[in-house]
Amino acid sequence: MAKLTKKHKEALAKIETNKLYSLQEASSLVKEVSYVKFDASVDVAVRLGVDPRKANQMVRGVVTLPHGTGKDVKVLALVTPDKEAEAKEAGADYVGLDEYLQKIKEGWTDVDVIVTMPSVMGKLGPLGRILGPRGLMPNPKTGTVTMDVAKAVAEVKAGKIDFRVDKTGIVHAAIGKSSFTPEQIFGNAQELIQTLIKMKPTAAKGTYIKSIFVSSTMSPGIPVDPKAV
Template structure:
């Protein structure tokens, strides 16, 4: 078994594993227990009382973080030539159609978000096997299949993210960077949590938000008191 470093021991000693914290307390604490030399990502893990295998209990949505994600997202726009200038002006990193479809078919996925337009979905649809498992497949529900290409690109660059409950009923999502001040982490996290609360499926019975944890890369996780979120 690997030995714990002094920094790791100190970080773990600051978190009372038997206690759940308010979002404000947890946002401050996660900064205190982050010991990485790089600017760590701060993430939420939310366990929901839903059965994702049932279509009427799927929880999926989009949210724009008030303070952004803290990282620059690489955006690919798959569009027809008449939309290319609009995409580039909005800040897209890669713009085109057939040549990028071919690259993706050959295994290229060095991107964070793919945006396309309805008229191009006939071609883009065949990329599902490559993009689907990586959560990169454009979807009208997340605003990544749209004719308003410029707006979609700007929103992603400003901090718009999409989230989806996994097969275990958990949503994993980033809420910023450890370099953010605690208030920004709190506000970003709250924006996501309140959105998820509003998306509660009517078919979901019992406790909806079972547990919420916040952590940074390689840090101990901090439990958030779900009763303080409503």
């Protein structure tokens, strides 16, 4: 087992053993237990009572965080020439088509989100083995395959993130930075959790929200009372 550093032990000491915190308390405490020297990412992990192996219990969707992600999201818009101007105006960092398809084929993936149009998806198919594992393949369900390219780019830039339950039944999402105020962290975390609650699959039985943890990069997780969200 890895040896705990002095700072990690100090952070752990601030979290009461066996206590379930309210989301508001956790949103304040996560700032106190963050001890790294950079602006750490604040993450939420929600364990759901679903079986992700069953298609009717898969939880996947998008949420627009009211206070943004705190991260400058790099967006590539793969569009036809007639859509280039609106993509640039909406804030896309890279705009084009064939030249970027070639760059991706050669291994370039220095972007966070790719937005494209339905007519271009056929060209992206062969690049699935590069984009898929990195979570970069556009998907109509997350709003990244659309004719309204400007709207999609603007939403991503404003704090729209996509999430999906992993094979262990947990949804992990970065919802801000440790430099955010407790109110901003709370607002973003609550938006994600409420979105998950609304998405409960009808096939899921028993307790749906099993556990919630709020943490920042390298910090210990703070357990949140699922019944109080």
